Amino acid sequence: MVLRNVILNNVRRKHTWIKPEGYDTGISVYNCIVKEKVPLIVKNKEFTSWYTCGPTVYDSAHIGHASCYVKLDIIQRILRNHFKINLITVMNITDVDDKIIKKSLQSEKTPTEIVQHYEKEFWDDMECLNVVKPNLILRVTENMHIIKDFIKRLVHSKHAYKDEGGSVVFNVKTVNDYGKLQNIVQRDSSNLEENLQTPNTDFAVWKAVKENEPYWDAVFGAGRPGWHTECSALASAVYGDNIDIHAGGIDLRFPHHENEEAQCCAYFSKSQWVNYWLHTGHLMQNSIKMSKSLNNTLTIQNMLKICDAETFRMMCLMSHYRHNMEFSEEYVKTAQTLLKSYKNFVVDCKAFISGKLHSAINREILNSNLTENINKLHMALNNDFDTAACIKIINSVVASTNKMLHTPVESANNNLTDVASVISILNFVVNTFQLFGMDLNKTVAVNQIESSDLTELLEILNKFRQNVRILGLANKDKSLLQLCDGVRDDLKKCGIIIKDHGKLSSWSK
Structure with a gap:
């Protein structure tokens, strides 16, 4: 036991992150490898590569998916519209998987019917949520040749092997720094007690053919790809041996993202494939994670019967993207009330600007507040896309301006310089929410x-x-x-x- 403890204490490795070279955006983002915020440096000033793990289309998307994709949509909008970064976005669609096959057998529908139905539903849901579509959408079944070539190279380089059942399996011991995203303890295989009963983390990159299941012929045997390999192969086919940003929910960090990174580091003989991993927090209900396995999910369409898409986006803005978000009646009402107050603010500003409302405006204070809060907002966005801080900043601006708007004066006409100051505040508030994908000028139809x-x-x-x-x-x-x-x-x-x-x-x- 003493020998075992000595070995365990001596074989821990500090996981490393390689700071990339290129264009420093001035933004700091949280890095899960070093567990702190680091500068966001992209390879090219001309464009930035972004890959998002897409859905497995076997069932209706739920609000856990909604919170992930809405939060990532907000970050993409910030990068594109605030920081003027030319973002190229790619997403995969997993349209062959164990869950799809199981659903097909249960429903007596073909896998193709299953995936076509649920993929269409997914994109309809994203449109309802005002989530911008990726620039490039890659379906697994339409790009099987890319995946097979990817696996063939892994086998050739001895990073993958064929197991007793005929599946091709990736050997994680052939790559250095496995477990860096999740900060898993690694053990040196040269030690006397090799592995020390470490659970086997090798994973299938190609699953051997089974009866009544879809399959594709390959030089390493008939079968279908493993989930982790689908993303690795498709993302690297577009972006090559290095990606600026790879995003998804926190539940994907291990093993999915860890295994993606391991395969591509092996494939390209590199120590780092993705420079920045962005992970959104869980959506919770009664402090319990929402997931299909726990049978506590709510479909996006059913959620939209409880609160509209703008209210849900407001909820996402009020919570930092990395933090868990509680979906509750109280939080929905809070978001609805806040959104209503902003829209009322817009109405009041327009009433003052048009001369229907006469108010005691202090333009010096307004102008000073505007300058100060524009800088604060920029700093919040620089600080790991802190939209929760942005909402507090907007609340401060609205509160101070409302106090003036609701202080009446007896005057036939408003001072035009005061009008200009109110317009500048109104533009700041409206444009900030437009940046986040919301239109405060939009009125609700009867x-x-x-x-x-x-x-x-x-x-x-x-x-x-x-x-x-x-x-x-x-x-x-x-x-x-x-x-x-x-x-x-x-x-x-x-x-x-x-x-x-x-x-x-x-x-x-």
């Missing part, structure tokens, strides 16, 4: 208003009309009564019937 909200709105309108009518009757003011009749007639055109019962009024649809 048919999109929740039924409960519409009922409450009509109750308020009816009560107001009723009080005006009572006042008109009491004062025998025909002009007020005519206004009430006009409201009644206009609502009738919209399908809302107002009936007067003495001094009381009611409405119906």
